[in-house]
Amino acid sequence: MTAAQRGRYSKYLKPISIIIDLIALIGLPFFFFRELKLNFWYFNLYQISCWFIIAYFSGFYEIYRYTTPVQIFSKIAKQAVIFLLVVIAFFPFSKETIFSGRAIALSLSLTFSWIIIFKSLTFYYLKKYRIATGSNYRNAIIIGYSKEAIRLKDLFTTRIDFGYRFLGFFSDKVQNKEVKGDLSSIYTFLIENKVDEIYCSLGELSNEKIKNLVEFADEHNIGIKFIPDSKEIFSKNLKIDYYEFFPVLSLQKSPLDEPVVMFVKRVFDIFFSLLVVVFFLSWLTPILAILIKLESKGPVFFKQSRPGLNEQEFFCYKFRSMQINSMTEKEASRNDPRVTRIGRFIRKTSLDEMPQFFNVLLGEMSVVGPRPHLWSQNKTYGNRIKKYMVRHHVKPGITGLAQVRGFRGEIETDEDMINRIKYDVFYIENWSLLLDFKIIVQTVINIFKGEEKAY
Structure with a gap:
């Protein structure tokens, strides 16, 4: 079951919220700043960039089904104050622009009134919608039968507006009507009942069982959270959320799950790819096309079906480097005829690989990310190597951390693929824009140095 099959419409709420905010940010200044001799292109670029940077650090779009109204309004207030200062700071650097405190006050007041009304209505009606229709629920189970676990179950059943459907307890230590089975029966139950989130009482699980459960949840895109025990020392990879006054620990998501980060990475991808296409591919493509055609019959470009984001199929483009053959699912080997x-x-x-910049512009790939494997490799290694399927949680890349560390080319042993996956997962869990720049620079260096496995 892929992530796309498991998804619900909640994943669209953040993009919709961002679009609504952008409409207000871009539209309202046209009404209030018309007399200020403002260059709207520069101003919009400035304010939108600042908006998303502030939103990223303030967690403005980090609103969940258990977020309280007080927390929502706190985020809005923080965003409003910092953004107001940022907008005011624009005017001293634009000499021809007329500063008007009244115009700024009216524009931003209406902007945030718009945002407050939209967020409040969305938050309110979504809760009412869940209660009235039973839609947009997350299926949840609890591992363990402690007092804390029972309290969490009571919270799920009494706070229907949170949108959780409790499916049962699992425990090796307790057997009663509420306990669905022991821990060995969890994995089948998770798949058959399309469970979205697992809540674990850490006192019930050994380290080995936690490790296996986390790996299974990663591979099947199931959320896993931990019910805290004050006697335990928790990893720094855990964060704490509150469902009313009930604390729940969650494994930190990848930075690439954040809407603002996704937006920044997409803007970078488009900008970088356009530079390559305009200043490099525009003259390189005709030259390579002639050389390819002179040596062998067939098309200049080769396209191949590959698994992309959420294992969705896309066609990966390359300059054709082989004679036309029927073994397209067989990777190239040393001295391949x-x-x-x-x-x-x-x-x-x-x-x-250069035509893949067109894949990036189409939104199918990213400049940096896990390299897209063959479908045959997915079938071979998907169940054999732990965390293999985690790489499909993000867009595949033209280059990646595994490639610049030397793990590219032919897969000769399982160890070759294990090392690729290790670096792919590290990249996903530790992404930063600086890391992307480092990988791009190292890729260029490797091209000029030459790589042993590039054949």
Whole structure:
């Protein structure tokens, strides 16, 4: 079951909220700042960039079904105050612009009134919608039968507006009507009942069982959270949320799950890809097209079906480096007879991958991310290597951390793939824009140095 099959419409709420906010940010200044001799292109670029930077650090879009109204209004107030100062700071640097405190006050007052009304109505009606229709619920189970676990179950059943459907307890230590089974029966139950979140009482699980459960949850895109025990020392990878006064620990999500980060990464992808297409591919493509055509019959470009984000199919584009053959699902090996002379050169220099910048512009790939594997590799290693499927939680990349660390080319042993997955997962869990820049720079260096496995 892929992430796309498990999804609910809640995933669209953040993008919709961002779009609504952008409409207000871009639209209202046209009404109030028309007399200020403002360059709207520069101003909008400035204010939108600042808006998302502030939102990222203030957690403005981090609103969940258990977030309280007080927390929501606190986030709005924090965003409003900082953004007001940022907007005011624009005017001293724009000499021709006329500063008007009245225009700024009216514009931002209406902007945040718009945002408050929209967020309040969304928050209120979504809760009412869940209660009235029983839709948009998350299926949850609890591992363990402690006092804290029972309290959490009572919270799920009494606070229907939180939107959780409790399916039962699992325990090796207690047997009663509420306990669905022991821990060995969990995995089948999770799949058959499309469970969205697991809540674990840590006193019930050994370290080995926790490790296995986390790996299973990662592979099947199931959320896993921990019911805290004050006697335990928790990992720094855990964060605490409150459902009213009930504390719940969650494994930290990847930074790439954050809407603001996704937006920043997408803007970077588009900007970088356009630079490559305009200043590099515009003249390189005709040259390589002639050389490819002169040596062998067939198309200039080769396209191949690959699994992308959430294991959705897309067609990955390359300059054709092989003779036309029927073994497209077989990866290239050293001295592969299918590879042409020009093909050896463009594969050695990674020029064959350059058309994938068009995949990036289409939104199917990212400049940096886990490399897209063959479907045959997914089938072979998907169940064999732990956390293999985690790489499908983000868009595949033209280059990646595993590639710049030397783990590219032919897979000769399971260890080769294990190392790839290790670096892919590290990248996903520790993403930063600086890391993307480092990987891009190292990729360029490796191209000029030459890579042993680029064949």
